[in-house]
Amino acid sequence: MNRHPAVPLSTKKRAAQCAAAEWLICLALVLMACGPDPVQPPDANPDVVDVADTAETPDTADTAIDTPPATCDTDCSDGNPCTVDSCTVGTCTHVASAAGVSCDDGDACTTGDACATGSCIGVPKVCGTGAACDAGNCVAVGCKPAIDSEMALIPAGTFQMGCVPGDPDCQPEELPRHAVYLDAYYIDAHEVTVGEYLKCVAAGGCSEPAKSSGPSGLSGEPFDIKCNWEIPDHEQYPVNCVTWYQSDAYCKWAVGRLPTEAEWEKAARGGLDGKQFPWGDEPPTCEPGQKNSAVFWGGTATTACDTGMSWAVGTGSAPNGYCLYDMVGNVSEWVADWYDSGYYASAPVSNPHGPLNGEFPVRRGSGYRHFSGYFLRASFRGHGGFPSEQHVAMGFRCAKSVPVSP
Numbered sequence: 001m002n003r004h005p006a007v008p009l010s011t012k013k014r015a016a017q018c019a020a021a022e023w024l025i026c027l028a029l030v031l032m033a034c035g036p037d038p039v040q041p042p043d044a045n046p047d048v049v050d051v052a053d054t055a056e057t058p059d060t061a062d063t064a065i066d067t068p069p070a071t072c073d074t075d076c077s078d079g080n081p082c083t084v085d086s087c088t089v090g091t092c093t094h095v096a097s098a099a100g101v102s103c104d105d106g107d108a109c110t111t112g113d114a115c116a117t118g119s120c121i122g123v124p125k126v127c128g129t130g131a132a133c134d135a136g137n138c139v140a141v142g143c144k145p146a147i148d149s150e151m152a153l154i155p156a157g158t159f160q161m162g163c164v165p166g167d168p169d170c171q172p173e174e175l176p177r178h179a180v181y182l183d184a185y186y187i188d189a190h191e192v193t194v195g196e197y198l199k200c201v202a203a204g205g206c207s208e209p210a211k212s213s214g215p216s217g218l219s220g221e222p223f224d225i226k227c228n229w230e231i232p233d234h235e236q237y238p239v240n241c242v243t244w245y246q247s248d249a250y251c252k253w254a255v256g257r258l259p260t261e262a263e264w265e266k267a268a269r270g271g272l273d274g275k276q277f278p279w280g281d282e283p284p285t286c287e288p289g290q291k292n293s294a295v296f297w298g299g300t301a302t303t304a305c306d307t308g309m310s311w312a313v314g315t316g317s318a319p320n321g322y323c324l325y326d327m328v329g330n331v332s333e334w335v336a337d338w339y340d341s342g343y344y345a346s347a348p349v350s351n352p353h354g355p356l357n358g359e360f361p362v363r364r365g366s367g368y369r370h371f372s373g374y375f376l377r378a379s380f381r382g383h384g385g386f387p388s389e390q391h392v393a394m395g396f397r398c399a400k401s402v403p404v405s406p
Helices: 009-016 023-033 062-066 194-202 244-253 261-269
Strands: 083-088 091-096 110-116 119-124 131-134 137-140 151-154 157-161 178-182 185-188 332-338 361-364 381-383 399-401
Touching (some): 185 261, 194 244
Antiparallel strands (some): 083 091, 131 137, 157 178
16 A cells, blocks of 8 residues: 555656765655645635735825814814914914004003914004113113103103002092003103203293292292292202293293193103002102102101102202102192093093193192192192292192104
């Protein structure tokens, strides 16, 4: 009985070449390496398709169809206030907002923030002469001493006029608080001094102030309180004991004018918004050199600033954000407007000039004979009596419009 399987002729020929090895071993090797292809058994079921032979790779187009689309299950916001964020076909998209849309660039020292080409752009806040913006507020930077200062530029823009929310001393005539736009203008850095007024008298443009060394027509003032005009070496003190008419005449001689009430308050605030005093909310102090220094009445003849008269300009006051001195304290100041306690309710929103007529001009600020608190607030307003009256605690400063370019 033959124990070996039948070997095809061609296979035998190839096996003969393995003469150096034992025939059976060589035959086995030839069958394994050189033999004919094995015969595949027939499929048991020809209708069944082998999944491995037909499955597509993950990178084929069918994957996108078979897999559910992704969803925007997280916030699509990119943090940019000037883009419109949305979810489109499972993807967050960011489209630039229309130009001019209001936004906030996060910088307290810019204004008018608006979108442009997908970015929030603000205009740097202008603080005027000798001041810079810090955390949204105008602060004095390198101001000249008061007596060496001339006029400060107050930039055009809008400010809030009237007493601030929460002010315990707010009065009806200081309400409602309202937005006021003012063109740019100049205002004196300090109250007009005796020395400056003397030049106008010498030039024939002004009449002399009242004197308190005898009957002088001073309204209700005791004669032992002296006007700075008649005191030697008081050239750097504010000129007081002047009427509204004399104040107006001096400013016109100096090629200026009295400031409007709105111009005075904007200047007094020094770029601060929502604060009671020109320096902030801290109570005033009589100690010179502090940011909240002022010359006011301490209540007795021996305490605080109560020296019995005004001080040389700027010596009892620190400059505010516009480099202005003595905006409150020292002497009260005449302004151009006629007084009307209800004027704010119907005042124009742009460059108001007060009522067309009246009986008493407005006075602003406060003098050395006024208490702190109520009188020293930037919003305090009252009248200084008839325009022909003169007071020892009453002075003025001048303003000037900025020429308009043709």
